[in-house]
Every structure is written in C-alpha cells, then in structure tokens.
Amino acid sequence: MSNHASAPNPASRPASSPASPRRPRTQTIDCALGQNAYAIVVGVELGEKIVQYVRGAIDRDKVVILSSPKVAQFHVGPLKSALEQAGCEIDVILFPDSEEYKILPTVTAIAENLAEIGCDRHTLLINCGGGVVCDMGGFVGATYMRGVRWINLPTTLLAQCDAGFGGKTGVNLDIGKNLVGVFRQPAAVFSDINYLLTLAEDEYKNGLAEVVKYGMIWDEGLMRYLERNVAKVLNRNLSTMTAIVRRCTRIKAEIVARDEQEAGTRRVLNFGHTIGHALETATGYQRFRHGFCISVGMVAETLLALKMELIESPTLERLEKLLDRLGLPRAADDIDIDRIMNAMTQDKKRRHGRHNLILPLGVGEVCEVEDVPPNLLREVLEEVIVTFDW
Ligand code: GLY
Secondary structure, X not given: OOOEOOOOOHHHOOOOOOOOOOOOOOEEEEEOOHHHOEEEEEEOOOHHHHHHHHHHOOOOOOEEEEEOHHHHHHHHHHHHHHHHXXXXXXXXXXXXXXXXHOOHHHHHHHHHHHHHOOXXXXXXXXXXXXXXXXXXXXHHHHHHHHOOEEEEEEOOHHHHHHHOOOOEEEXXXXXXXXXXEEEOOOOEEEEEHHHHHHEOXXXXXXXXXXXXXXXXXXXXXXXXXXXHOHHHHHOOOHHHHHHHHHHHHHHHHHHHHHOOOOOOHHHHHHOOHHHHHHHHHHOOOOOOOHHHHHHHHHHHHHHHHHHOOOOOHHHHHHHHHHHHHOOOOOOEOOOOHHHHHHHHHOOOOOEOOEOOEXXXXXXXXXXXXXXXXXXXXXXXXXXXXOOOOO
C-alpha cells in the first residue's frame, strides 16, 4: 500500500475542489516540553521555512533525507533542490513505507546506510513521509549513534495530525504493533497542507479517522466543524484542512505537554486503537489501513460504552453518521474473532493482564475504563465484524 497517488501531479486533486483564494495563514504551535520543546509549523508552501531551519542547523556535518520511493516522486526532488540551492549538501535514503516494512531489519538497513555515507552524531535527519517514515525515521534518529537530531515533514493527513509529532518512535513485531520503540522528540515539525493534495484517496481517508478521533476524545466543536464541512473536507479545501490540521495539532500538543510518556492523560489518544490495532495485527497489517481499523475500533469501543451504560445511543449514532458521510467504515468482514482477541492480549496498553480501554462519555469526552470483561469485548466484536462491503 502506498501513501501517495501514482501521478506526480498536484493538479490531480479532486476536480470539484475550489482553489483557495488566499493562502491560509501559517501558524506555529509549541509542543511545550521544557528542554525537549519544539515548534510544529502548520501552513501551506512551507519550503522556504524548511530551508531556513536547515540552514540554521547547518553546523551539522551532514543532512540526510529519509523518505520512501513513493513520497520521493512528489516531494523529495523539490526539497533536495531547494536545500542544495541554499548551499546544503544532501544525501537521500529511501525505504518502503508500508506497515509490513516498519520492522527492525529496515531500521538496520537504514542505519548501515547512514554509517556507510559517514553520518555521525552531528548529522541532521529529515523524515519526509507518512506515519511509517516518521515512526521509523524517528526511531533511527533516536538510536543511531545513541541519538541524532531530526525533523519531521509529515506528508499524510494521518502523520500531520498524529504520527508526525509527540515523540513516539518505533517499529512493529509480528505479534503486535509498535512493540519496540522509544519516546524521543523531533527537533521541529513542518506540516505543509499542500502535501495532502497528492495523497491517494484511501490514504487521505485513513487520516480522516484520526481527525474524527480528536472530535470524539476532546473537542465537540471540532466534531461540529467536521459535520458542517464534510464536502470541503472531502474536496481537500486548503483553508478547511489547514484549520483542521491546526486544531488537531493543538489538541495533541496540549495532551503531550501534559503527559509526554503516556502515564495518564495521553492514553486518551488510544481511543479506537485497542480494537483497531488488534484488527491490524489479526490481518497481518496488510489487509486494512490503520485509519480504517481505527474507524471500526471507534465504533466498537463506542458500542462498548453504550453496553456499559456510559453513553446513550445518540453518541454512537452521531459518530456512525459522520464516519459514513466521510466514507469511513463502521464494520469489517471476514476476520476471525479469536485472532482479534489474541491480538488484544498482546497489546502494550494492557496492564496487569487487564483490558483497559478509553471509552466515550459523550462526544468530546472520554474516560479510562479498567478491566473491561473479555466477554463484552467479544460481544461488540461480533457486532462489528460482519459481512459489509467497504
Ligand atoms: N498516536 C498516539 C500517541 O501519539 O500517543
């Protein structure tokens, strides 16, 4: 599965998408983490700002762009040229960015490549790509020679709203997602909304699931905004998407600043992910995209909240209606429920062998429920794993 559409043509955005009359304002959001603090710049056409940043860091002996062949078709050439024109010497390392390559052998291959081209502790890495590039590039950055500096240029909606910042880096094991990794923050993040215009449709929708998650866990206003602007969202209107990425970035930055290493508050970001990750693991990371699993996971976990009498049915109906309108799935078909239950037992979010889940108390509010009975989990899985054409 690749992130970006196959034709390297930004004009390939949906025909009905009205060009934005004015360029949306660029904003910088602080991820306020004391000595690990950094800026997340959100806007359109950020090339110049990226070049300025890298030039400012050019005491670094080497600058290396880590990306994937697919993303490189669109974005690495222009970035490399702009940096070279500004006097930087740039190396590029490309690696596959699908979830099944987010594994330790890929990390080893990248690290060996860095060593071969003479990178040392003063090297600056630029991770240019989606969630896999940011997660794995971050892990390389955090561990190569015990840590080098890196910046993230998230190119997918999912990475701009989630994986591109917050400091979770790592890779998957066969038995579970993200089971090897470290918390370590990037030096800066540049989320250029223009990158979203080249995304393949299903990759774009993949990110929309995480956007809905922020509405459900934190911000009823965001949920309303999405409900009112479905057409603009689906048409990738630049102003609308800038506003949405900014809002999601602010929410996550606030959560991460309160709880960098997921001791408490940050766990709210896992809404939809306990069941969603288990769906991904049970299907070998290949059949369904992350966001699609999170979409089904959010429905299942909201259904669980309904069964536990934490919410009333309008909360579930509102979530399902928005997911439908955005073209996101509420159910999956043909997955063995025992495999999903097994995958949940490997989840790193489990504590003392118990299933602790983030469940909604309404739209915009969640709580952590400890020790959810496995039979109840099975019951909701039986409702969302059905024959359904998506
Ligand atoms: N992706 C969830 C987190 O960053 O905590």
